[in-house]
Amino acid sequence: MQKRYLFAPGPTQVPPEVLLAMASPMIHHRAPDFVELFEQVQADLQWLFQTTNDVLVLASSGTGGMEGSVANFLSPGDKAIVVNMGKFGERWGKICKSFGVVVDEITVEWGYAVDPKQIIDALKKNPDTKAVFIQASETSTGVANDTQAIADIIRPLADTILVVDAITALGVLDIRTDAWGIDVVVTGSQKALMLPPGLAFVSISEKAWALADKANNVFYYNFKKEAESQRKQQTAFTPAVSLIVGLKEALRMLKAEGLENIFLRHVRLANAMREGVKATGLSIFPKECPSNALTAIQAPDGIDGQKVYSRLRQSYGVTAAGGQDHLKGKIFRIAHMGYVDTFDVIMALSAVEMVLKDLGHPVLLGAGVGKAEELLRKPI
Ligand SMILES: *Cc1c(COP(=O)(O)O)cnc(C)c1O
Secondary structure, eight states: OOOOEEOSSSSOOOOHHHHHHHTSOOOOTTSHHHHHHHHHHHHHHHHHHTOSSEEEEEESOHHHHHHHHHHTTOOTTOEEEEEESSHHHHHHHHHHHHTTOEEEEEEOOTTSOOOHHHHHHHHHHOTTEEEEEEESEETTTTEEOOHHHHHHHHTTOTTOEEEEEOTTTBTTBOOOHHHHTOSEEEEETTSTTOSOSOEEEEEEOHHHHHHHTTOOOOSTTOHHHHHHHHTTTOOSSOOOHHHHHHHHHHHHHHHHHOHHHHHHHHHHHHHHHHHHHHHTTOOBSOSSOBOSSEEEEEOOTTOOHHHHHHHHHHHHOEEOBOOOGGGTTTEEEEEOOSSOOHHHHHHHHHHHHHHHHHTTOOOOTTHHHHHHHHHHOOOO
16 A cells, blocks of 8 residues: 655645535535525635635636636737746746737746846836736746735836736735735635635736726636626536535635734745755755745756656655756656645655655755754744
């Protein structure tokens, strides 16, 4: 027998309370039970998003929320600025282009965050930009952006919206939708929200709704039609009912912990992971601003990162993630977001040490684990 441990940057672990809730008998989405359920999750989502804006619940993975956030606010020929600092920033660009949006792409070397000054420069060059698209946390490199500084640049502009992919940020980092004036915030169910894949969430400001009046490219992910229904605690089409039942329980658990504690837990775990990795003699990949959602770890010289990733699973039942594109073989990634605590980090570090030793790399077994234990223990 081999137990399995899920430390991938999505899907992530799901608490037993949420799994049990999702096993309840099916309810009908046009019946009063659903209205009551949906009212509760809408209020709790606004709490999590730190907003009084509409937060739409969509039946899709995170990318469906991203696509809707392009198609509903922009028309063919409109201009957008896209920050590309990894795989998911590249995706913003691809979506925009597929809807005929004219893209000015800010390319950032993988491992770095975008310098907000680059956004100021791009806006000077293209004052008629309708939308700026960024990642709050770029999952392919493990780097977080200074979302607040970027929001400060765009908030005063009357005709430009900021669209943030917060798919590995919401519920990890303090993203203040209303206080910072972020127009559109997108997240998905299978990252920090402690649910299986299948739901996307999008919050939409007044400024963004004004753009939606002009753009109309979509049928299924039509935000205006969806919002009309959702303001009446209904969905335009059949919702992912069981996932929404699970969502209610996940949000109940998150609320019981409280936003501040959620952010602090991710700070503690991420810090212990990074320090543990360094104590093992390895380096983390981000050159600046590492995200608290996951750690991208540089494979040591002579060791194939893909081999570390596959040995983790084959030998020890640990699912992590490898690198993408030119980082394939160079890095491997371990998530610490959502339903995670002290021993998730300790187990992950332990497995990494053992695999590296198995692959012939000279590591002192226990060095990283010991460092994490030091940082995570709670003396009375
Ligand atoms: C996971 C993820 C996505 C969405 O991916 P899906 O597979 O469509 O859920 C988008 N952006 C980031 C930063 C992610 O981590």
